[in-house]
Amino acid sequence: MNESSDPRPRLRDRIAGARRGFWVWRGERPFWAGLFTLAAGLPIIYFPYVRLTPAGIPLALSTTAGASSLVIGILLIVLGISLWFHHQARLFAGVAGMLLALASFPLANFGGLFIGLFLGLVGGSLACAWAPPDADDAQPAAPLPKQAAHGRGTRER
Numbered sequence: 001m002n003e004s005s006d007p008r009p010r011l012r013d014r015i016a017g018a019r020r021g022f023w024v025w026r027g028e029r030p031f032w033a034g035l036f037t038l039a040a041g042l043p044i045i046y047f048p049y050v051r052l053t054p055a056g057i058p059l060a061l062s063t064t065a066g067a068s069s070l071v072i073g074i075l076l077i078v079l080g081i082s083l084w085f086h087h088q089a090r091l092f093a094g095v096a097g098m099l100l101a102l103a104s105f106p107l108a109n110f111g112g113l114f115i116g117l118f119l120g121l122v123g124g125s126l127a128c129a130w131a132p133p134d135a136d137d138a139q140p141a142a143p144l145p146k147q148a149a150h151g152r153g154t155r156e157r
Contacts, residue, residue, distance in 0.1 A: 029087040030130035036123030037097045038080025043112030043119075044104050045073030069108030072100050076120055083127055094127030 009017075048069045079093045079100070101120025104111040111117025 027133065029085075030083050030090050030127050033090070033094065033123050033126035033130055034080045034083035036080075036119050036126060037083060037093070038077050038123075040097070040101055040112075040116045040118075040120035040123055041073040041076030041080065042116070044069050044076065044108050044116035045112075047109050047112050069104065069112075072104045072108050073112075073116070076100055076116070080123065083123075087130075087132070090127045090130055094124045096124075097127060098124030 048066045076097060079097045083090055083093050097120055101111060101117050101124060104120065105117055108116070111120070
């Protein structure tokens with residue numbers, strides 16, 4: 001059977017189409033803000049419930065921060081997902097993410113040992129700064145006039 005007569009798209013073409021679709025999807029929403037905010041919740045949840053043994057010395061961070069770190073971490077994960085799928089609420093999610101990250105400092109073992117605190121502040125800031133793309137941005141820019149493109153002035157004599 002000849003490759004050109006195969007009606008199914010090749011694997012490489014399907015992967016390229018999926019990547020293009022992901023790029024378009026990612027460009028229409030605050031993707032990196034959602035990723036940072038979602039990632040901020042993970043260390044905040046993780047550290048109070050794990051037993052660390054650096055150099056054979058047991059280190060337990062299990063304190064009364066367990067319940068508050070679970071709540072703060074889950075809320076940050078939900079806010080990160082909502083930034084991806086409901087980007088109209090980006091301002092609320094950004095401000096709430098920054099406030100939760102700041103609240104995790106005293107309530108959840110220094111904000112997940114500063115990792116969750118930092119990621120939450122960056123994600124919330126990115127969410128507040130993101131603006132949806134305009135319809136005008138999709139159109140290509142007009143080419144420069146020929147004289148201006150060559151470095152010549154456009155003033156008339």
